[in-house]
Amino acid sequence: MRDASPRLWPYAPSNSPVALPETGLFFSQSGLSELTPPASAPDALLSGAALQAYCSSFTSNEGTVDELLASQNAPPMAQRRPFLLLGELANPYRLQDIRIGPLPIYTVRLSDLCRTYADGLDPRDTYPGVHHITLARSPGWWERTHMTMATVDQMKAMVSWLDNGREKTWRAVKPAEGSLHFEFENIVAPAHEEIVWDGENEVVERAAPEANGSQIDLSQVMVPIHTRYGCYDNRGRLARTAHLPQRQFHEGLFRRGSSMKWNDVLKIL
Numbered sequence: 001m002r003d004a005s006p007r008l009w010p011y012a013p014s015n016s017p018v019a020l021p022e023t024g025l026f027f028s029q030s031g032l033s034e035l036t037p038p039a040s041a042p043d044a045l046l047s048g049a050a051l052q053a054y055c056s057s058f059t060s061n062e063g064t065v066d067e068l069l070a071s072q073n074a075p076p077m078a079q080r081r082p083f084l085l086l087g088e089l090a091n092p093y094r095l096q097d098i099r100i101g102p103l104p105i106y107t108v109r110l111s112d113l114c115r116t117y118a119d120g121l122d123p124r125d126t127y128p129g130v131h132h133i134t135l136a137r138s139p140g141w142w143e144r145t146h147m148t149m150a151t152v153d154q155m156k157a158m159v160s161w162l163d164n165g166r167e168k169t170w171r172a173v174k175p176a177e178g179s180l181h182f183e184f185e186n187i188v189a190p191a192h193e194e195i196v197w198d199g200e201n202e203v204v205e206r207a208a209p210e211a212n213g214s215q216i217d218l219s220q221v222m223v224p225i226h227t228r229y230g231c232y233d234n235r236g237r238l239a240r241t242a243h244l245p246q247r248q249f250h251e252g253l254f255r256r257g258s259s260m261k262w263n264d265v266l267k268i269l
Contacts, residue, residue, distance in 0.1 A: 004031050006092035020090045021105060021146065022186065026060055026068045027092055028102045033060035033068065035104065037184060037213075047217035052077045054214065055104060055149050065104045074102040080149035082216065083172070084108075084180075084223040086115050087133030087241070089158050090146040098161050100154055106182060108147045108216065111208065113178035113266075114138035115145060115241045117249055118226035119233070119259035122164060131246050131254070132162060132170075134226040136238055136265035137177055140204030143189035143242050147180070147221065159224050172222045176267040180221060182213025189242040197237060219269055230262035238265075 006027065009020075024035030035058040046054055056066045056077045069076055088094050090105065115133045123129040150158070155172055162170040187209055196203045232239045232249075234257055239249055 006096040009091050009093040025105045041214045045215050045217050047220045072102040075151050082221040083148050083150045083155050085146040103148045106147050109181045109183035111142045111179040114141045116231045116238045119229035134231050142208045144183050169228045170224050171227045172224050173268040176269045180216040180218040181211045192243045227262050229259040231260050233258045233260045
């Protein structure tokens, strides 16, 4: 593929010329391979062994995901579980810095959930710092993000990196609401003008596009959420990453509002 090195995604997504991957990728310390989905997709809700088998069947020029893992002497798909990469952790440059080991990364669609900014700032590496992404409910909303199949040790390492020495600032949980599908189109999330705010609730007025990939059992997917301050409170509204690039959020909203508690904006199992 054109961007074969993780170092072509430098620093934070807000400063990167490539930002985050647009297609499925197999990440390793030595390089990246673009992943192509299999010709047919299961109709059933995917979880457990069925999800592992489907994720294994994605291919690159170097072989299937299973073959790529074997070539890197990495744990096989049978030892991996789904983990959402909401922001910085989908950045190959960052994954290389963490030395996380080989990871297959897939593009997925969130429904009735949105990516929003955690009410905190990570000052490592860049100035003024990185605003990491957390998850919140948003009825009627949809957007693309990334999912990986990771070992337990890799999940712990990613959450530990987010914590940055402040133990339990981030926590991996399983959502009890929303839905998740594989996504193979460059769908556009609802525009800011398509969300109606009545002073208490935000309602998306546009109908969601048809799903084009298999549904994943979201109750079996781990996702890191910020538990110390939750997410940024924009006078009762969410600051969605789809509407506000990181720099614009930092300069226009950050520290001008308050925070929503994480367990007020997301139900978990």
